[in-house]
Amino acid sequence: MKLMGSLTSPFVRKVRIVMAEKKLDYQFLLEDVWASDAILKINPLGKVPCLVMEGQDTIAGAVFDSRVIVEYVDTLSPVGKLIPERGRERTEVRTWEALADGVLDAGVLVRLEQTWPERTQAQRSQAWVDRQLGKVMAGLTAMNHGLGEKVWCSGNHFSLADIAVGCALGWLDFRFPDIDWRSENPHLARHFEKLSTRQSFVDTVPRLA
Incomplete structure:
Protein backbone atom coordinates (compact mmCIF):
# COMPACT_ATOMS: atom_id res chain seq x y z
CA MET A 1 0.00 0.00 0.00
CA LYS A 2 1.01 3.60 -0.56
CA LEU A 3 0.04 6.47 1.71
CA MET A 4 0.10 9.91 0.13
CA GLY A 5 0.45 12.75 2.59
CA SER A 6 2.55 15.43 4.23
CA LEU A 7 4.71 15.63 7.34
CA THR A 8 2.62 18.46 8.77
CA SER A 9 -0.96 17.24 8.33
CA PRO A 10 -2.50 15.96 11.60
CA PHE A 11 -4.92 13.83 9.60
CA VAL A 12 -2.05 12.15 7.80
CA ARG A 13 -0.31 11.69 11.12
CA LYS A 14 -3.38 9.96 12.51
CA VAL A 15 -3.21 7.40 9.72
CA ARG A 16 0.54 6.94 10.11
CA ILE A 17 0.18 6.29 13.83
CA VAL A 18 -2.59 3.77 13.23
CA MET A 19 -0.45 2.01 10.61
CA ALA A 20 2.46 1.89 13.06
CA GLU A 21 0.35 0.60 15.93
CA LYS A 22 -1.08 -2.07 13.64
CA LYS A 23 2.47 -2.95 12.49
CA LEU A 24 1.56 -2.65 8.81
CA ASP A 25 4.04 -2.05 6.01
CA TYR A 26 3.41 0.73 3.51
CA GLN A 27 5.20 3.25 1.35
CA PHE A 28 4.89 6.88 2.42
CA LEU A 29 4.79 9.33 -0.48
CA LEU A 30 5.17 13.01 0.33
CA GLU A 31 2.56 15.13 -1.42
CA ASP A 32 2.19 18.91 -1.23
CA VAL A 33 -1.37 19.65 -2.34
CA TRP A 34 -0.63 23.38 -2.36
CA ALA A 35 2.23 23.02 -4.83
CA SER A 36 1.01 20.21 -7.09
CA ASP A 37 -2.23 18.85 -8.54
CA ALA A 38 -0.87 15.30 -8.78
CA ILE A 39 -3.15 14.13 -6.00
CA LEU A 40 -6.19 14.84 -8.19
CA LYS A 41 -5.39 11.74 -10.24
CA ILE A 42 -6.06 9.63 -7.15
CA ASN A 43 -8.36 11.77 -5.02
CA PRO A 44 -10.71 14.14 -6.88
CA LEU A 45 -11.01 16.24 -3.72
CA GLY A 46 -7.31 17.04 -3.88
CA LYS A 47 -6.72 16.23 -0.20
CA VAL A 48 -4.45 14.07 1.88
CA PRO A 49 -4.25 11.53 3.37
CA CYS A 50 -4.97 9.19 0.52
CA LEU A 51 -4.31 5.45 0.71
CA VAL A 52 -3.62 3.69 -2.58
CA MET A 53 -4.18 -0.04 -2.70
CA GLU A 54 -1.35 -2.28 -3.83
CA GLY A 55 -1.08 -2.44 -7.61
CA GLN A 56 -3.53 0.42 -8.10
CA ASP A 57 -2.89 3.98 -9.23
CA THR A 58 -6.34 5.31 -10.05
CA ILE A 59 -9.28 6.74 -8.13
CA ALA A 60 -10.88 3.29 -8.16
CA GLY A 61 -8.01 1.93 -6.09
CA ALA A 62 -7.88 4.76 -3.55
CA VAL A 63 -9.28 5.27 -0.08
CA PHE A 64 -9.47 8.83 1.20
CA ASP A 65 -10.51 10.77 4.28
CA SER A 66 -8.60 9.86 7.42
CA ARG A 67 -11.64 8.48 9.21
CA VAL A 68 -12.39 6.07 6.37
CA ILE A 69 -8.75 5.06 6.04
CA VAL A 70 -8.22 4.29 9.73
CA GLU A 71 -11.41 2.27 9.91
CA TYR A 72 -10.26 0.19 6.94
CA VAL A 73 -6.70 -0.18 8.22
CA ASP A 74 -7.91 -1.36 11.62
CA THR A 75 -9.47 -4.40 9.92
CA LEU A 76 -6.23 -5.45 8.21
CA SER A 77 -4.51 -6.88 11.27
CA PRO A 78 -5.68 -8.35 14.58
CA VAL A 79 -2.79 -6.58 16.30
CA GLY A 80 -3.87 -3.82 18.67
CA LYS A 81 -7.55 -3.37 17.80
CA LEU A 82 -8.16 0.39 17.90
CA ILE A 83 -11.87 0.65 17.08
CA PRO A 84 -14.44 -1.49 18.93
CA GLU A 85 -16.56 -3.56 16.58
CA ARG A 86 -19.99 -2.49 17.78
Missing part, protein backbone atom coordinates in the same frame (compact mmCIF):
# COMPACT_ATOMS: atom_id res chain seq x y z
CA GLY A 87 -22.18 -0.88 20.37
CA ARG A 88 -21.69 2.01 22.72
CA GLU A 89 -17.93 1.48 22.93
CA ARG A 90 -17.53 1.94 19.18
CA THR A 91 -19.69 5.07 19.18
CA GLU A 92 -17.71 6.55 22.05
CA VAL A 93 -14.37 6.09 20.27
CA ARG A 94 -15.69 7.54 17.02
CA THR A 95 -17.20 10.50 18.90
CA TRP A 96 -13.82 11.25 20.47
CA GLU A 97 -12.32 11.13 16.98
CA ALA A 98 -15.00 13.46 15.61
CA LEU A 99 -14.37 15.93 18.45
CA ALA A 100 -10.61 15.93 17.93
CA ASP A 101 -11.02 16.26 14.17
CA GLY A 102 -13.47 19.11 14.71
CA VAL A 103 -10.89 20.99 16.77
CA LEU A 104 -8.46 20.49 13.90
CA ASP A 105 -10.97 21.62 11.29
CA ALA A 106 -11.49 24.88 13.17
CA GLY A 107 -7.76 25.31 13.67
CA VAL A 108 -7.05 24.80 9.99
CA LEU A 109 -9.61 27.47 9.12
CA VAL A 110 -7.86 29.88 11.47
CA ARG A 111 -4.49 29.15 9.91
CA LEU A 112 -5.82 29.61 6.37
CA GLU A 113 -7.49 32.88 7.29
CA GLN A 114 -4.28 34.17 8.81
CA THR A 115 -1.73 32.90 6.30
CA TRP A 116 -3.29 32.15 2.90
CA PRO A 117 -1.28 34.35 0.49
CA GLU A 118 -4.23 34.94 -1.84
CA ARG A 119 -5.91 37.12 0.81
CA THR A 120 -4.69 40.59 1.71
CA GLN A 121 -4.52 41.75 5.30
CA ALA A 122 -7.60 43.90 4.70
CA GLN A 123 -9.53 40.84 3.55
CA ARG A 124 -8.77 38.81 6.66
CA SER A 125 -11.52 38.61 9.27
CA GLN A 126 -10.62 38.69 12.93
CA ALA A 127 -14.24 37.93 13.78
CA TRP A 128 -13.98 34.71 11.77
CA VAL A 129 -10.68 33.83 13.46
CA ASP A 130 -12.17 34.44 16.91
CA ARG A 131 -15.20 32.30 16.10
CA GLN A 132 -13.05 29.36 15.02
CA LEU A 133 -10.68 29.74 17.96
CA GLY A 134 -13.74 29.63 20.20
CA LYS A 135 -14.56 26.21 18.73
CA VAL A 136 -11.00 25.06 19.33
CA MET A 137 -11.06 26.08 22.98
CA ALA A 138 -14.55 24.67 23.55
CA GLY A 139 -13.46 21.38 22.03
CA LEU A 140 -10.40 21.21 24.25
CA THR A 141 -12.52 21.94 27.32
CA ALA A 142 -14.90 19.13 26.39
CA MET A 143 -12.05 16.69 25.84
CA ASN A 144 -10.39 17.66 29.12
CA HIS A 145 -13.67 17.13 30.99
CA GLY A 146 -14.36 13.85 29.23
CA LEU A 147 -10.90 12.51 29.99
CA GLY A 148 -10.81 13.54 33.64
CA GLU A 149 -8.60 11.24 35.69
CA LYS A 150 -9.03 8.31 33.32
CA VAL A 151 -6.01 6.50 31.94
CA TRP A 152 -7.39 6.44 28.38
CA CYS A 153 -9.98 8.50 26.56
CA SER A 154 -12.35 5.59 26.02
CA GLY A 155 -12.52 2.24 27.75
CA ASN A 156 -9.63 0.51 29.46
CA HIS A 157 -7.02 0.59 26.74
CA PHE A 158 -5.32 2.70 24.10
CA SER A 159 -7.59 3.31 21.11
CA LEU A 160 -8.21 5.51 18.09
CA ALA A 161 -9.71 8.06 20.50
CA ASP A 162 -6.30 8.62 22.08
CA ILE A 163 -4.59 8.81 18.69
CA ALA A 164 -7.02 11.43 17.39
CA VAL A 165 -6.71 13.54 20.53
CA GLY A 166 -2.92 13.29 20.51
CA CYS A 167 -2.74 14.35 16.87
CA ALA A 168 -4.94 17.37 17.52
CA LEU A 169 -2.86 18.52 20.47
CA GLY A 170 0.41 17.93 18.66
CA TRP A 171 -0.75 20.00 15.70
CA LEU A 172 -1.81 22.86 17.95
CA ASP A 173 1.67 22.89 19.47
CA PHE A 174 3.17 22.86 15.97
CA ARG A 175 1.05 25.54 14.31
CA PHE A 176 -0.10 27.61 17.30
CA PRO A 177 2.69 27.46 19.89
CA ASP A 178 1.38 30.67 21.50
CA ILE A 179 -1.87 29.00 22.53
CA ASP A 180 -1.47 27.90 26.14
CA TRP A 181 -3.99 25.07 26.14
CA ARG A 182 -2.24 23.15 28.93
CA SER A 183 -2.94 25.53 31.81
CA GLU A 184 -6.70 25.29 31.40
CA ASN A 185 -6.72 21.60 30.47
CA PRO A 186 -4.46 19.72 32.90
CA HIS A 187 -5.94 16.30 32.15
CA LEU A 188 -5.21 16.73 28.45
CA ALA A 189 -1.71 17.99 29.24
CA ARG A 190 -1.01 14.88 31.30
CA HIS A 191 -2.41 12.60 28.64
CA PHE A 192 -0.51 14.27 25.83
CA GLU A 193 2.75 13.95 27.73
CA LYS A 194 2.14 10.22 28.07
CA LEU A 195 1.13 9.75 24.45
CA SER A 196 4.17 11.64 23.24
CA THR A 197 6.45 8.92 24.61
CA ARG A 198 4.91 6.18 22.41
CA GLN A 199 7.19 5.30 19.51
CA SER A 200 4.41 5.81 16.96
CA PHE A 201 4.02 9.40 18.16
CA VAL A 202 7.78 10.01 18.40
CA ASP A 203 8.27 8.89 14.80
CA THR A 204 5.52 11.12 13.42
CA VAL A 205 6.07 14.47 15.16
CA PRO A 206 4.89 17.13 12.68
CA ARG A 207 7.69 18.97 10.92
CA LEU A 208 8.43 20.88 7.77
CA ALA A 209 9.93 18.80 4.97
Whole structure:
Protein backbone atom coordinates (compact mmCIF):
# COMPACT_ATOMS: atom_id res chain seq x y z
CA MET A 1 0.00 0.00 0.00
CA LYS A 2 1.01 3.60 -0.56
CA LEU A 3 0.04 6.47 1.71
CA MET A 4 0.10 9.91 0.13
CA GLY A 5 0.45 12.75 2.59
CA SER A 6 2.55 15.43 4.23
CA LEU A 7 4.71 15.63 7.34
CA THR A 8 2.62 18.46 8.77
CA SER A 9 -0.96 17.24 8.33
CA PRO A 10 -2.50 15.96 11.60
CA PHE A 11 -4.92 13.83 9.60
CA VAL A 12 -2.05 12.15 7.80
CA ARG A 13 -0.31 11.69 11.12
CA LYS A 14 -3.38 9.96 12.51
CA VAL A 15 -3.21 7.40 9.72
CA ARG A 16 0.54 6.94 10.11
CA ILE A 17 0.18 6.29 13.83
CA VAL A 18 -2.59 3.77 13.23
CA MET A 19 -0.45 2.01 10.61
CA ALA A 20 2.46 1.89 13.06
CA GLU A 21 0.35 0.60 15.93
CA LYS A 22 -1.08 -2.07 13.64
CA LYS A 23 2.47 -2.95 12.49
CA LEU A 24 1.56 -2.65 8.81
CA ASP A 25 4.04 -2.05 6.01
CA TYR A 26 3.41 0.73 3.51
CA GLN A 27 5.20 3.25 1.35
CA PHE A 28 4.89 6.88 2.42
CA LEU A 29 4.79 9.33 -0.48
CA LEU A 30 5.17 13.01 0.33
CA GLU A 31 2.56 15.13 -1.42
CA ASP A 32 2.19 18.91 -1.23
CA VAL A 33 -1.37 19.65 -2.34
CA TRP A 34 -0.63 23.38 -2.36
CA ALA A 35 2.23 23.02 -4.83
CA SER A 36 1.01 20.21 -7.09
CA ASP A 37 -2.23 18.85 -8.54
CA ALA A 38 -0.87 15.30 -8.78
CA ILE A 39 -3.15 14.13 -6.00
CA LEU A 40 -6.19 14.84 -8.19
CA LYS A 41 -5.39 11.74 -10.24
CA ILE A 42 -6.06 9.63 -7.15
CA ASN A 43 -8.36 11.77 -5.02
CA PRO A 44 -10.71 14.14 -6.88
CA LEU A 45 -11.01 16.24 -3.72
CA GLY A 46 -7.31 17.04 -3.88
CA LYS A 47 -6.72 16.23 -0.20
CA VAL A 48 -4.45 14.07 1.88
CA PRO A 49 -4.25 11.53 3.37
CA CYS A 50 -4.97 9.19 0.52
CA LEU A 51 -4.31 5.45 0.71
CA VAL A 52 -3.62 3.69 -2.58
CA MET A 53 -4.18 -0.04 -2.70
CA GLU A 54 -1.35 -2.28 -3.83
CA GLY A 55 -1.08 -2.44 -7.61
CA GLN A 56 -3.53 0.42 -8.10
CA ASP A 57 -2.89 3.98 -9.23
CA THR A 58 -6.34 5.31 -10.05
CA ILE A 59 -9.28 6.74 -8.13
CA ALA A 60 -10.88 3.29 -8.16
CA GLY A 61 -8.01 1.93 -6.09
CA ALA A 62 -7.88 4.76 -3.55
CA VAL A 63 -9.28 5.27 -0.08
CA PHE A 64 -9.47 8.83 1.20
CA ASP A 65 -10.51 10.77 4.28
CA SER A 66 -8.60 9.86 7.42
CA ARG A 67 -11.64 8.48 9.21
CA VAL A 68 -12.39 6.07 6.37
CA ILE A 69 -8.75 5.06 6.04
CA VAL A 70 -8.22 4.29 9.73
CA GLU A 71 -11.41 2.27 9.91
CA TYR A 72 -10.26 0.19 6.94
CA VAL A 73 -6.70 -0.18 8.22
CA ASP A 74 -7.91 -1.36 11.62
CA THR A 75 -9.47 -4.40 9.92
CA LEU A 76 -6.23 -5.45 8.21
CA SER A 77 -4.51 -6.88 11.27
CA PRO A 78 -5.68 -8.35 14.58
CA VAL A 79 -2.79 -6.58 16.30
CA GLY A 80 -3.87 -3.82 18.67
CA LYS A 81 -7.55 -3.37 17.80
CA LEU A 82 -8.16 0.39 17.90
CA ILE A 83 -11.87 0.65 17.08
CA PRO A 84 -14.44 -1.49 18.93
CA GLU A 85 -16.56 -3.56 16.58
CA ARG A 86 -19.99 -2.49 17.78
CA GLY A 87 -22.18 -0.88 20.37
CA ARG A 88 -21.69 2.01 22.72
CA GLU A 89 -17.93 1.48 22.93
CA ARG A 90 -17.53 1.94 19.18
CA THR A 91 -19.69 5.07 19.18
CA GLU A 92 -17.71 6.55 22.05
CA VAL A 93 -14.37 6.09 20.27
CA ARG A 94 -15.69 7.54 17.02
CA THR A 95 -17.20 10.50 18.90
CA TRP A 96 -13.82 11.25 20.47
CA GLU A 97 -12.32 11.13 16.98
CA ALA A 98 -15.00 13.46 15.61
CA LEU A 99 -14.37 15.93 18.45
CA ALA A 100 -10.61 15.93 17.93
CA ASP A 101 -11.02 16.26 14.17
CA GLY A 102 -13.47 19.11 14.71
CA VAL A 103 -10.89 20.99 16.77
CA LEU A 104 -8.46 20.49 13.90
CA ASP A 105 -10.97 21.62 11.29
CA ALA A 106 -11.49 24.88 13.17
CA GLY A 107 -7.76 25.31 13.67
CA VAL A 108 -7.05 24.80 9.99
CA LEU A 109 -9.61 27.47 9.12
CA VAL A 110 -7.86 29.88 11.47
CA ARG A 111 -4.49 29.15 9.91
CA LEU A 112 -5.82 29.61 6.37
CA GLU A 113 -7.49 32.88 7.29
CA GLN A 114 -4.28 34.17 8.81
CA THR A 115 -1.73 32.90 6.30
CA TRP A 116 -3.29 32.15 2.90
CA PRO A 117 -1.28 34.35 0.49
CA GLU A 118 -4.23 34.94 -1.84
CA ARG A 119 -5.91 37.12 0.81
CA THR A 120 -4.69 40.59 1.71
CA GLN A 121 -4.52 41.75 5.30
CA ALA A 122 -7.60 43.90 4.70
CA GLN A 123 -9.53 40.84 3.55
CA ARG A 124 -8.77 38.81 6.66
CA SER A 125 -11.52 38.61 9.27
CA GLN A 126 -10.62 38.69 12.93
CA ALA A 127 -14.24 37.93 13.78
CA TRP A 128 -13.98 34.71 11.77
CA VAL A 129 -10.68 33.83 13.46
CA ASP A 130 -12.17 34.44 16.91
CA ARG A 131 -15.20 32.30 16.10
CA GLN A 132 -13.05 29.36 15.02
CA LEU A 133 -10.68 29.74 17.96
CA GLY A 134 -13.74 29.63 20.20
CA LYS A 135 -14.56 26.21 18.73
CA VAL A 136 -11.00 25.06 19.33
CA MET A 137 -11.06 26.08 22.98
CA ALA A 138 -14.55 24.67 23.55
CA GLY A 139 -13.46 21.38 22.03
CA LEU A 140 -10.40 21.21 24.25
CA THR A 141 -12.52 21.94 27.32
CA ALA A 142 -14.90 19.13 26.39
CA MET A 143 -12.05 16.69 25.84
CA ASN A 144 -10.39 17.66 29.12
CA HIS A 145 -13.67 17.13 30.99
CA GLY A 146 -14.36 13.85 29.23
CA LEU A 147 -10.90 12.51 29.99
CA GLY A 148 -10.81 13.54 33.64
CA GLU A 149 -8.60 11.24 35.69
CA LYS A 150 -9.03 8.31 33.32
CA VAL A 151 -6.01 6.50 31.94
CA TRP A 152 -7.39 6.44 28.38
CA CYS A 153 -9.98 8.50 26.56
CA SER A 154 -12.35 5.59 26.02
CA GLY A 155 -12.52 2.24 27.75
CA ASN A 156 -9.63 0.51 29.46
CA HIS A 157 -7.02 0.59 26.74
CA PHE A 158 -5.32 2.70 24.10
CA SER A 159 -7.59 3.31 21.11
CA LEU A 160 -8.21 5.51 18.09
CA ALA A 161 -9.71 8.06 20.50
CA ASP A 162 -6.30 8.62 22.08
CA ILE A 163 -4.59 8.81 18.69
CA ALA A 164 -7.02 11.43 17.39
CA VAL A 165 -6.71 13.54 20.53
CA GLY A 166 -2.92 13.29 20.51
CA CYS A 167 -2.74 14.35 16.87
CA ALA A 168 -4.94 17.37 17.52
CA LEU A 169 -2.86 18.52 20.47
CA GLY A 170 0.41 17.93 18.66
CA TRP A 171 -0.75 20.00 15.70
CA LEU A 172 -1.81 22.86 17.95
CA ASP A 173 1.67 22.89 19.47
CA PHE A 174 3.17 22.86 15.97
CA ARG A 175 1.05 25.54 14.31
CA PHE A 176 -0.10 27.61 17.30
CA PRO A 177 2.69 27.46 19.89
CA ASP A 178 1.38 30.67 21.50
CA ILE A 179 -1.87 29.00 22.53
CA ASP A 180 -1.47 27.90 26.14
CA TRP A 181 -3.99 25.07 26.14
CA ARG A 182 -2.24 23.15 28.93
CA SER A 183 -2.94 25.53 31.81
CA GLU A 184 -6.70 25.29 31.40
CA ASN A 185 -6.72 21.60 30.47
CA PRO A 186 -4.46 19.72 32.90
CA HIS A 187 -5.94 16.30 32.15
CA LEU A 188 -5.21 16.73 28.45
CA ALA A 189 -1.71 17.99 29.24
CA ARG A 190 -1.01 14.88 31.30
CA HIS A 191 -2.41 12.60 28.64
CA PHE A 192 -0.51 14.27 25.83
CA GLU A 193 2.75 13.95 27.73
CA LYS A 194 2.14 10.22 28.07
CA LEU A 195 1.13 9.75 24.45
CA SER A 196 4.17 11.64 23.24
CA THR A 197 6.45 8.92 24.61
CA ARG A 198 4.91 6.18 22.41
CA GLN A 199 7.19 5.30 19.51
CA SER A 200 4.41 5.81 16.96
CA PHE A 201 4.02 9.40 18.16
CA VAL A 202 7.78 10.01 18.40
CA ASP A 203 8.27 8.89 14.80
CA THR A 204 5.52 11.12 13.42
CA VAL A 205 6.07 14.47 15.16
CA PRO A 206 4.89 17.13 12.68
CA ARG A 207 7.69 18.97 10.92
CA LEU A 208 8.43 20.88 7.77
CA ALA A 209 9.93 18.80 4.97
